[in-house]
Amino acid sequence: MIRLLTCVLMLFVLGLSPAFAQSETQPELRLRQGSSLEGFDYTYISPWMLKSMRQKDLTELKNIPVDKVHHIEILKTKVNGNYESFKHIINQLSDEMNLIGYNRDGDKGVKICVEISPVEVVKRILVIKWGSNGAEHLVTYIVGDFTQEEVNNIFHF
Amino acid sequence: MEKDLNERQLDRLVRDWSDDLLGPDIDKQISDSLMDFVDNDDTGIDVDELIDSHIHHLAMEESMSRRHKWKIFISSVAAVSAVIFIVASIYLAENDNSARSRKETFTAENQVKEKSGISNSAKPAGIAVSCNQTPAQPNRKKCQAEKAKETKTASTEQNLIETIAEINAGLADMVDNANEGLNMINVSLLTENLFSDTGHLGGYERIRDEYSSRQHTEEMQNLNIIEANLINVLYEIRNLDIDLNFDNIKTEI
Known part of the structure; x- marks a missing residue:
């Protein structure tokens, strides 16, 4: 009887564990809708990929605390495409965040936004770089837990 | 005269055949039956030929019965031999596998001991690790793990x-x-x-x-x-x- 109950309990736990694992690790991908944009290239760097890369290529960069990165999304121009849709996605995201850096030179420009928790941990970093004539756009969205100093290092190592 | 002859012939035939082929009870039954037949015969049938035919038939049946018994006996012996052979083969094969398994396990254990520097003399000969051993033996749990x-x-x-x-x-x-x-x-x-x-x-x-x-x-x-x-x-x-x-x-x- 005890064995039977143990088996039932184990099956129950095993049945639930994937659901918990998925809900814990499945990230919210904010730039993913850009993957359907014509003329843009979307890349998602998953936590598992980051864990794998920490021991290899990323360590030589030294400017990013890879241990604290949860995931990264990148949306950039592949060929000239639907700029209005691109701008809508980016503006929607940047409006939720705080601007900490801005630089514009003619048609080119850079905009950096962050989201900071009440305990002053930077949870999200959005870097928008746009080129001239609607080309060479690059958006990088980094999710993790960073100090302000670590964020500074990302841009000024 | 005819009847005496028939009776004598019948007695001789019955005695001869019954001595060789039939048991005493059957001997008496056949004898009585035939004698009744002869005593009451008024049909003019050739009794000698009938008796010869009848006894020959009995002899044939008995002979066939004997051959049949021999066949049954031989078949039984063959079947029993085959069963014994099969059972013996299975038993020997199992023993062989078991012995080989024990030998291999014991050899592997010895190799491990040699590498780890443990003397084989610390353990009595013949104790091999096998998951089929009694629970009291410590190697069983290790093997199962x-x-x-x-x-x-x-x-x-x-x-x-x-x-x-x-x-x-x-x-x-x-x-x-x-x-x-x-x-x-x-x-x-x-x-x-x-x-x-x-x-x-x-x-x-x-x-x-x-x-x-x-x-x-x-x-x-x-x-x-x-x-x-x-x-x-x-x-x-x-x-x-x-x-x-x-x-x-x-x-x-």
Whole structure:
């Protein structure tokens, strides 16, 4: 009887564990809708990929605390495409965040936004770089837990 | 006279045949029956011929019965021999396997002991590790634990192979259906989802190894592009040369 109950309990736990694992690790991908944009290239760097890369290529960069990165999304121009849709996605995201850096030179420009928790941990970093004539756009969205100093290092190592 | 002759002939025949072929009871029955027949005969039938025919028939039946008995006997002996042979073969084969298994296990144990410097004399000869031994023997638990571990490892490997097969199937669909940009994101998401579901740490590395060893050049190329893309972007961010200002920013509530 005890064995039977143990088996039932184990099956129950095993049945639930994937659901918990998925809900814990499945990230919210904010730039993913850009993957359907014509003329843009979307890349998602998953936590598992980051864990794998920490021991290899990323360590030589030294400017990013890879241990604290949860995931990264990148949306950039592949060929000239639907700029209005691109701008809508980016503006929607940047409006939720705080601007900490801005630089514009003619048609080119850079905009950096962050989201900071009440305990002053930077949870999200959005870097928008746009080129001239609607080309060479690059958006990088980094999710993790960073100090302000670590964020500074990302841009000024 | 005819009757006497018949009676004598009958007596002789019955006696001769019955002595050789028939038992005493049958002898008497046949004798009585035939004598009744002869005593009451008024049909003019050739009694001698009838008696000869009858006795010959009885003799034939008896002979056939004897041959039949011999056949049954021989068949029985053959069947029993065959059964004994089969049982003996199985028993010997099992003994042989068991002995070989004990020998191999004992040899392996000796090799381990030799490597670890443990003297074999510390253990009485003839004690071999086998999971079939009584629970009182300590090696049984160890053996069972090793077997369970082997089974678990095989199961994990099988899961990985199945996962890789799923990934390959998914990638094949993506190559057919999606554009290049979607391919890359889907490779990444598929990998992520599969291994977050199973909680398999290092799964991504294993996938890379599997792709590499199985020469899945297209998938490897996609993964390399994803990684190279990230590296390039991070280099680009580092070279932005922009001042950051954290003053007066709102914190998330």
